[in-house]
Amino acid sequence: MPADRIILGIDPGTNIMGFGLIHDKGKKIELIALDVIKLDHLDNQPSKLKSIFEKVLALVDNYHPDEVALEAPFFGKNVQSMLKLGRAQGVAMAAALYRDLPIFEYSPRKVKQSITGHGNASKEQVSAMLNRLFVIAEQPKYFDATDAVAVACCHYFQRSPGVEAKSYSGWSSFVSNNPGKIVKP
Numbered sequence: 421m422p423a424d425r426i427i428l429g430i431d432p433g434t435n436i437m438g439f440g441l442i443h444d445k446g447k448k449i450e451l452i453a454l455d456v457i458k459l460d461h462l463d464n465q466p467s468k469l470k471s472i473f474e475k476v477l478a479l480v481d482n483y484h485p486d487e488v489a490l491e492a493p494f495f496g497k498n499v500q501s502m503l504k505l506g507r508a509q510g511v512a513m514a515a516a517l518y519r520d521l522p523i524f525e526y527s528p529r530k531v532k533q534s535i536t537g538h539g540n541a542s543k544e545q546v547s548a549m550l551n552r553l554f555v556i557a558e559q560p561k562y563f564d565a566t567d568a569v570a571v572a573c574c575h576y577f578q579r580s581p582g583v584e585a586k587s588y589s590g591w592s593s594f595v596s597n598n599p600g601k602i603v604k605p
Contacts (some may be wrong), residue, residue: 428485429572431564432509434468434560435460438564441483442572451554454565469511476515481567487518526574534574546570
């Protein structure tokens with residue numbers, strides 16, 4: 421595990437996608453950027469997915485992260501919402517894999533527990549803890565931005581010996597670890 425790396429955290433969404441970048445300097449981390457990508461102005465799913473791919477690719481090309489951490493979709497009651505969220509996450513993963521970046525997934529519960537010590541913490545509690553960890557001059561308008569930073573921080577905290585995270589180092593790695601997600605013609 422490199423002591424000097426940039427981690428891109430992503431909170432996937434089809435209306436608002438949060439992103440956050442941190443710089444891991446070994447025993448210290450610094451906040452580089454946090455914001456959201458608004459997609460609600462786009463009127464259909466294919467347009468939103470294309471935009472997610474392009475925006476994540478632009479983030480990767482602009483900030484040159486070493487690793488990408490994403491929040492995994494949670495199991496909810498609304499199947500259509502889960503499907504859309506899974507597509508958004510998949511497209512973000514594809515953009516990272518397109519640039520040969522290793523990607524890691526963390527459950528929402530794991531992210532909250534990593535930041536606050538409680539897996540059922542609210543978005544407000546996660547944001548407040550991040551504000552203690554970093555001096556965030558201007559609070560973001562959307563919690564999706566702080567959620568994305570939380571995912572990046574979770575990855576930083578979890579990347580120690582003996583801690584298991586889902587990791588993919590390329591398309592072949594993703595395919596071999598997810599045979600049920602691949603549809604063959």
